[in-house]
Amino acid sequence: MNIIIAGAGKVGYAVAKQLVAEGHDVTIIDADRALLDAAMNAMDVIGYCGNSVNLSVLEEAEVRNADIFIAATSADEINLVSCLFAKKLGARHTMARIRNPEYMDRIDTMRELMDLSLALNPDQVAAEEISRVLQFPTATRVEVFPDCEFEIVTARIPPDSRLHNVTLSELERKFGSRVLVCAVERGAELIIPKGDFVLKTGDMVTVTGTPHNLRRFFTSAGAYRKPVRNVTVLGGSRTAVYLTRLLENTGVDVTIIEKNPERAKYLSEILRCADIVCVDGTDTSALQETGLARADGFVALTNYDEDNIIISMYADKLGVEKVVCKINNERFTHLLEGTFRDTAVSPKELMAQRIVGYVRAMSSTAGDSTMQALFYLADGRVVATEFLAGASARCVGKELRALRLQPGVLLPSVTRGGKSFIPDGRTAIQPGDKVVVITTNRAIRALDEILAED
Amino acid sequence: MNKRIVGNILGKVLLIEAALMLLPLTCSALYGESVLPFLWPMLMLCAAGLLLTRLKADGDLYAREGFVCVGASWVLMSAFGSLPFVFSGDIPNWIEAFFETVSGFTTTGATILPAVEGLHRGVMFWRLFTHWIGGMGVLVFIMAVLPTSGAHYMHIMRAEVPGPTVGKLAPRIRKTARILYLIYIALTLLEMVLLLFGGMSFYEALLHAFATAGTGGFSTRNASIAAFDSVYIEMVIAVFMMIFGVNFNVYFLLLLGQVRSVAKSEELRTYLGIVAASTLLIAANIASRAGGFGQGLRYAFFQVNTIMSTTGFGTADFDAWPEFSRFLLFLLMFVGGCAGSTAGGMKLSRVLILLKSWAFELKKLVLPSRVRRIWFESRPVEDETVKSVHVFFAAYMMVLLLCGLVLSLDGMDFTTNLTASLACISNVGPGLSAVGPAGNYAMFSPLSKLVLSLEMLLGRLEIFPMMYLFSPKVWMRR
Numbered sequence: 001m002n003i004i005i006a007g008a009g010k011v012g013y014a015v016a017k018q019l020v021a022e023g024h025d026v027t028i029i030d031a032d033r034a035l036l037d038a039a040m041n042a043m044d045v046i047g048y049c050g051n052s053v054n055l056s057v058l059e060e061a062e063v064r065n066a067d068i069f070i071a072a073t074s075a076d077e078i079n080l081v082s083c084l085f086a087k088k089l090g091a092r093h094t095m096a097r098i099r100n101p102e103y104m105d106r107i108d109t110m111r112e113l114m115d116l117s118l119a120l121n122p123d124q125v126a127a128e129e130i131s132r133v134l135q136f137p138t139a140t141r142v143e144v145f146p147d148c149e150f151e152i153v154t155a156r157i158p159p160d161s162r163l164h165n166v167t168l169s170e171l172e173r174k175f176g177s178r179v180l181v182c183a184v185e186r187g188a189e190l191i192i193p194k195g196d197f198v199l200k201t202g203d204m205v206t207v208t209g210t211p212h213n214l215r216r217f218f219t220s221a222g223a224y225r226k227p228v229r230n231v232t233v234l235g236g237s238r239t240a241v242y243l244t245r246l247l248e249n250t251g252v253d254v255t256i257i258e259k260n261p262e263r264a265k266y267l268s269e270i271l272r273c274a275d276i277v278c279v280d281g282t283d284t285s286a287l288q289e290t291g292l293a294r295a296d297g298f299v300a301l302t303n304y305d306e307d308n309i310i311i312s313m314y315a316d317k318l319g320v321e322k323v324v325c326k327i328n329n330e331r332f333t334h335l336l337e338g339t340f341r342d343t344a345v346s347p348k349e350l351m352a353q354r355i356v357g358y359v360r361a362m363s364s365t366a367g368d369s370t371m372q373a374l375f376y377l378a379d380g381r382v383v384a385t386e387f388l389a390g391a392s393a394r395c396v397g398k399e400l401r402a403l404r405l406q407p408g409v410l411l412p413s414v415t416r417g418g419k420s421f422i423p424d425g426r427t428a429i430q431p432g433d434k435v436v437v438i439t440t441n442r443a444i445r446a447l448d449e450i451l452a453e454d
Numbered sequence: 455m456n457k458r459i460v461g462n463i464l465g466k467v468l469l470i471e472a473a474l475m476l477l478p479l480t481c482s483a484l485y486g487e488s489v490l491p492f493l494w495p496m497l498m499l500c501a502a503g504l505l506l507t508r509l510k511a512d513g514d515l516y517a518r519e520g521f522v523c524v525g526a527s528w529v530l531m532s533a534f535g536s537l538p539f540v541f542s543g544d545i546p547n548w549i550e551a552f553f554e555t556v557s558g559f560t561t562t563g564a565t566i567l568p569a570v571e572g573l574h575r576g577v578m579f580w581r582l583f584t585h586w587i588g589g590m591g592v593l594v595f596i597m598a599v600l601p602t603s604g605a606h607y608m609h610i611m612r613a614e615v616p617g618p619t620v621g622k623l624a625p626r627i628r629k630t631a632r633i634l635y636l637i638y639i640a641l642t643l644l645e646m647v648l649l650l651f652g653g654m655s656f657y658e659a660l661l662h663a664f665a666t667a668g669t670g671g672f673s674t675r676n677a678s679i680a681a682f683d684s685v686y687i688e689m690v691i692a693v694f695m696m697i698f699g700v701n702f703n704v705y706f707l708l709l710l711g712q713v714r715s716v717a718k719s720e721e722l723r724t725y726l727g728i729v730a731a732s733t734l735l736i737a738a739n740i741a742s743r744a745g746g747f748g749q750g751l752r753y754a755f756f757q758v759n760t761i762m763s764t765t766g767f768g769t770a771d772f773d774a775w776p777e778f779s780r781f782l783l784f785l786l787m788f789v790g791g792c793a794g795s796t797a798g799g800m801k802l803s804r805v806l807i808l809l810k811s812w813a814f815e816l817k818k819l820v821l822p823s824r825v826r827r828i829w830f831e832s833r834p835v836e837d838e839t840v841k842s843v844h845v846f847f848a849a850y851m852m853v854l855l856l857c858g859l860v861l862s863l864d865g866m867d868f869t870t871n872l873t874a875s876l877a878c879i880s881n882v883g884p885g886l887s888a889v890g891p892a893g894n895y896a897m898f899s900p901l902s903k904l905v906l907s908l909e910m911l912l913g914r915l916e917i918f919p920m921m922y923l924f925s926p927k928v929w930m931r932r
Contacts, residue, residue, distance in 0.1 A: 002625075025624070025625040025626055025629075026625055027625050033836070040608065041517075041608065041609075044607070044608070044628075046621075046624065
């Protein structure tokens with residue numbers, strides 16, 4: 001597809017990189033020549049220097065031939081206006097990054113008025129991700145497929161776990177949990193395990209199943225932890241506001257630590273239940289005073305990676321069970337091997353993943369099996385895709401054991417009539433089924449790509 | 455430096471060259487000549503190519519690797535490409551064969567052969583076909599046909615396609631390269647058909663179309679285009695030389711129907727303006743000796759285009775023309791064609807930016823507080839681009855003069871040395887005096903021939919890739 005991205009910042013760059021790798025023709029517009037050059041030197045894209053609201057620039061970038069126009073600059077208004085222009089000039093779909101909470105309140109109306117296909121808020125995306133991790137503290141990551149009971153959870157097997165030296169085929173018999181282990185990261189190695197795979201402590205496992213079965217699995221692993229009840233949030237950013245609202249809905253107590261009195265006052269006006277404490281988060285005695293040691297969750301959301309990392313380490317040391325740390329510049333996070341490296345959240349990376357997922361869903365109607373959702377797991381090395389099976393797909397209507405599947409492809413879940421189950425060899429995919437497909441290192445665009453080529 | 459990826463790409467280049475030799479081989483076979491002069495080099499190319507492509511092309515390709523790739527591939531291609539001349543016995547001396555091949559690939563058209571009509575048909579085909587291959591560049595061809603996944607191939611494109619800035623026509627390099635080659639092939643075929651209408655044989659029409667498309671200048675006849683003695687053929691070739699001297703982006707825009715933006719192109723307008731003005735001036739200058747203004751126009755138009763597009767075909771011995779005409783043509787040799795064309799020279803856009811920056815500096819001297827940018831093609835030029843144009847100009851002059859100094863060892867006159875050096879770095883072919891349209895490069899010493907070969911490569915690749923290839927840093931282990 002022909003895709004134009006306005007804004008070569010971190011989100012735009014990450015989105016472009018992924019889309020080029022997936023075979024799309026990508027054009028980038030940015031007013032900053034240096035950013036543009038960097039992007040053009042590193043990727044097979046064409047760049048146009050200029051303001052994406054400028055009609056001449058849009059025309060030069062041939063927006064009329066664009067299938068998707070993605071506005072990912074840092075300014076909401078530029079994003080909105082350029083999307084509007086792009087749409088009027090002939091772009092088929094438009095997506096905008098919208099950040100201002102004032103706009104977010106009426107975002108659905110706005111989407112309709114502007115004819116936007118997607119409006120994404122980086123703060124909200126981050127808040128949703130963090131809240132999911134807090135609800136399931138065992139996991140470093142939780143993904144939910146739409147209209148499907150299954151979740152995909154990534155977590156580390158703790159030391160002294162009963163799962164140590166257990167082969168996968170024994171899992172159900174020994175522990176009674178019907179889950180599927182999709183991927184295992186052991187050190188730097190990534191494995192798509194078969195039935196004879198033996199789990200070890202320290203493995204980072206990606207598991208799918210119903211929430212109930214997942215809980216049983218992780219309880220038996222000795223890794224299950226109850227949802228967080230009492231969260232301390234450092235930094236009263238926009239993400240903090242969205243996160244607080246999400247958490248309050250599920251009855252979690254939230255304490256926000258905000259240094260700036262003005263901001264703290266503002267937060268107290270828009271958030272009803274949360275405790276707002278106006279102290280400097282880098283002051284340890286002040287942190288103690290807020291009752292950080294009693295909290296079972298800590299989220300660091302300041303604008304400074306260094307502060308976030310250091311204070312997260314401190315909270316971890318105090319014995320807070322679940323620590324989540326926001327990191328803007330994720331290039332060095334691999335140096336942070338440790339507890340909360342597992343739950344470092346990068347809003348920009350999340351945004352890029354969401355946008356790419358949406359683009360894929362739009363571009364994949366091949367064989368009339370529509371893609372519903374797509375997630376990158378294990379640092380992007382594992383891809384989970386959900387398809388709505390169409391009647392004309394070649395793999396539909398036959399028992400799975402009769403099909404020759406590509407090596408390294410897993411089908412962890414099929415949802416039929418609102419019920420999800422793990423398919424076995426006798427399962428035949430039927431039209432209308434929602435099928436989740438797990439692959440390594442490459443994303444597939446059509447359901448039939450799971451079949452081995454003849 | 456990532457030597458493996460460079461080796462891998464060089465291997466591909468050699469395999470492509472082997473494949474391209476199939477055409478002259480077929481030609482030899484059709485005319486009942488021995489195919490061995492092509493068969494042996496093809497086997498050697500395949501062996502070397504297969505060996506090199508076994509290297510894993512992993513890792514990244516940066517500007518440095520791009521430069522080395524382009525520089526080394528042109529040297530290797532020329533070295534292997536000279537073998538058919540040697541094996542067929544047409545040019546037994548290897549250095550002379552190398553000179554002739556470099557002259558072919560770089561689309562210079564400077565020859566060491568006093569008479570070409572005795573060559574084998576297949577060898578002649580190869581000689582003119584090298585122009586066509588070199589015109590657009592083999593690496594661009596590779597990008598057009600092979601599935602290249604790497605994003606960094608832009609560095610190669612930048613090193614091989616001439617001009618101060620290289621832009622893409624489409625988001626994908628591969629598509630850009632394809633568009634360029636499609637335009638190239640279409641125009642070549644069109645010219646061939648038009649030449650057939652002029653009564654040329656298929657063989658000669660095809661070969662002359664090759665030589666014009668690459669703006670090369672080799673001909674199948676001793677007397678070049680004058681041998682056909684046809685106004686129609688002269689005009690077709692003159693017009694096509696002009697066409698191939700124009701930036702190919704122009705044709706892409708025309709295909710898209712953007713006539714207005716083409717009409718606004720500053721480089722194109724200047725190019726056509728210079729051609730028109732020079733033609734008129736020279737026609738007036740030579741009218742008396744050519745037998746009237748009309749005949750003068752005919753010869754002037756052809757000669758101006760052959761020099762401006764750096765082709766080097768001849769219909770008249772312009773060396774015998776009055777000093778004014780000679781000097782004007784000498785100046786056109788510097789300028790060359792437009793950026794992004796198959797022509798050589800400094801490129802018109804560079805010359806324009808140079809002139810503008812001089813005017814700009816002058817105004818700045820008078821009014822130092824003035825804040826302004828240099829504008830070209832209705833947009834401000836990046837300071838980096840202006841700087842690179844200045845550096846390029848200095849390097850061009852330096853190479854031109856230093857190589858002229860080496861040539862002077864052979865004892866030829868000043869005009870010969872200077873114009874030989876200029877005609878080679880600008881990829882024109884014929885110069886003035888002893889290397890004029892009536893002369894050739896045979897009398898130079900082997901050293902001079904190697905220097906001139908180097909100069910042609912420097913000129914075709916716009917100096918820096920070749921210069922980098924020979925800098926000791928590249929070859930030192932780090």
